[in-house]
Amino acid sequence: MLPENVFRSSALEPTDRFGMWRDFMAETHAPMDLRSEHAAEFWVNHRNISLGEVTVYPLECFPLTFRRTPKLISKSDPEAFHLSLVKRGTGMLRLGKETLVHGAFDYHTSDTSRSFELSSGPEPLEIIGVEIPKAILPMPRHAAAQVIGRRLSARTGIGSLLATFLTQIAKESHTYQAGDGPRLSTVLADLMASLFAGALDADRSLTPETHRRTSLLRIKSFIRNNSDSSELDVAAVAAAHHISVSYLHRLFQQEGEGTTVAGFLLEQRLTRARRDLADPLRQDVPVHVIAARRGFSHAAAFSRAFKNAYGMPPTAFRRQFIPPTGAPCATRPPASGESTAASQPAVGE
Template sequence: MLPEMTFRSAELPPADRFECWRALMSETHAPMDMRSECAADFWVNQRIVSLGEITVYPLECIPLTFLRTPKLIGRSDPEAYHLSLVKRGGGMVTLGKETVAHSAFSYHTSDTSRPFEIMTGRESFEIIGVEVPKALLPLPPRTASQIIGKHISARDGMGALLAMFLSQVTRDSHSYHPTDAPRLSSVLADLVASLFAGVLDADRSLTPETHRRTLALQIMAFIRNNADDPQLDVPAIAAAHHISVSYLHRLFQREGSGATVAAFLQQQRLARARRDLTDPLHQGVPVHAIAAQRGFSHASAFSRAFRDAYGMPPATFRRQFLGIERS
């Protein structure tokens, strides 16, 4: 499990909740002044997941205002970029003379070295926050600073890919080992840099390594989203990303999860088929039909692959899992 801390305001007396959480935020992120009309009966749930020097924190909270003033910056500056994936709710971010409105499925950004005011909406909100030290972002500071305060969508492109990554890491944080943190941190820094560069159309600023990692993540996401298509194969995957088959294989060998492209595609299909076979709602669906729905063109090939992966034929696996008596 990754190093993690949880703060639930309901576990404290009402009079202590707001001040305790404000102290925690100033300690784990950057000194901030926070205000809320509901401070006397404050409510917040927050997890702080450590990926080494990068911190990710899912947060649900009632309306409030965050203030980072010149005085607070002078007191302490961790020199980090902040990025929040807005999952529910909205608000306004003011940087200097500019104010940008944000809503669900977008990102808002700030810089601990610059004054800002973040005012949430009238309803409770939910975000996944990210604190990235400037020194870890593989992007020139002059380039990165231009993105701060801009509106960024999380609905498509790099924004959607980053949102998928943040949601998976925070949802499944217990399934990772502490030794995974450096790798996850590196991937996250690359994704944030690619998002920033893409918004500014500054891809030339990215290092070749960041380009390769980001492309590998995009291809894996593409395979996951299209694995059920029986026409999807290695040449089709390469063509969809405008690269050669040989480069696709080299990319996976260098940046992949240890599997070949074909093996990764088959793993996705098998995992989905296995899930269907364990679902009582699919009990009446023939095995060959499940195989076809999950991208396998031939039932016999599916049976062999399933047996190799899970140690028994799919029909036997289904009977044992669901406790079905052989008729």
């Protein structure tokens, strides 16, 4: 799994919690002056997930204020950008003479080389933060610096794609191998650079490699969201993104994973159809209806593709999940990515 440092206040005496968490922050992030009206009874859940040089940190805590002062900057500056996805609560950022309020599904940003003050609202705060060295963000520093302090939305476009990616890492960090960290950090850096470039309306500031990878992430997300349409094919995917079919094929070829556009689309449809066939609550739905709902125009073509992928016809696969006569009906199995444990907590590629 990915390396993690975890701080949970519930394991400590109330009077020790804030001070020990402040020490934890000083050791793992840029030094900050932390204050809270709830210091005597502080509550915090904080995880630092290491992706190599990049850190993702899901954080829930009582209201507080973060201050990065000139004195602290002169003492230590890791030369990093911070970006935080606000999941719950509000925050007021003071950056020089500017003041900006962030709410749920906004991003707030900061620069370890610039003074700022960030105060959360009266309710508990929940964020997924990112600390990334300026040197590895694939865009010019002066361009990225112009975005710091702006309100960036996580509801649409690249912002939404980045939010899905961060949420997936935070939720499923235990499912990744340590060696996945550098690859995940590359994707994260590309998405952050694209978000920043979009805010500047300056895609030209991205490197060609970053632009290509971000385009591919966007296209794959589109295919996942629209694979149930039988009208979706390679040409339709290219048209929806205003690119040629040949360039679309080239994007997938350059990924180096041996996946074609048509193959990726087929995989999405088969995965969803397979899930439906394994669902006891859908056992009365004919196979050809499930195939049509998942974007297959012809039942025979679906059966051939399913057998090639899973080694048996769809009808034989389904029989494995039909309960014996008189047995109580099983509950629906979780969809891919869902948790089976009620205690577990909310993208891409």
